[in-house]
Amino acid sequence: MATPFAILLRNHHAGGRAVVDLFVRAAAAQRDRPHGAVLDQLAREAREDLGFDERVMRRLGVRPSWPQVVALRLGERVGRLKPNGRLLRRAPLSDLVELEGLIAGVHVKIAGWQAAQVAGVLEEGELAELEGLLDRARSQAERLAQAHLAAAASVLARQA
Template identity: 40%
Template sequence: MLGIYLNDHLAGATAGVERARYLAEAEQDPVISAAVRPLAVEITQDRASLLEIMRQLDVPVHRYKLAAGRLAEKAGRLKTNGRLVRRSPLTSLVELEALRLGVSAKAAGWETLRRLADEDERLDAARLDALLGRARTQLRTLEDLHETQTAETFRTAAA
């Protein structure tokens, strides 16, 4: 069960890395882009941490789930959000929401592993606490960006 769980989280983390990198590069608002760029680096590091934990637990990586995660992320980009040629403010809002959902899921995964660390000495409780703390900080950043982008998206739409 743990192997399935961790591979599902790895697929999500793979999609999250792609989504964060894409948003950091494609975003036209320099404030959002500047805030998401370091998050993309951290999310990449978090995925590497998950892979390391999986190795410590002798959980094999299921490559088909990684492919599914990448495919799902790419498919998520295929939305018009009211504009065909250029980027819509709604696109930024929806992408921030997707990233927020992913980071929330990641935090839940770290919480689960942290609980298991009390029973499994292969899991480093302090490291999991640090990963969970970082995920919570990422969530606060994304929530602030989401709040700002919500106001911008619907102010622009009303105009």
């Protein structure tokens, strides 16, 4: 039977893979927006962040839950089919919705890493690395919040 920490790692790993997919898609779709370069950088950082989780999982002998990874990654793709006011083209509101999803994903990552800090399972070097990753994740949340406000002003102000 898997430990609660192993289950947490699997859950966050699967969610992290889906969030990386969303970062990549948002960065590609919003490349010509003022915050496109920020999303590109955040996509690279998200891949690196996932690497930390995978290294801890390998050290602890925790295997990813591939059905969960596939389900969440598929869910991210199905989420693209949401009604957005446009049938064949990307709707302006999509930028805003993607950024909101990314903000939520980064906050879940922060919460998972904070839980890992107090679990008593990480080694000293991992805890030190995690401090830096948490600082970066907080910066990611702030950069996403700024991009979100800019996108909201751009998308919603046109409709007023």
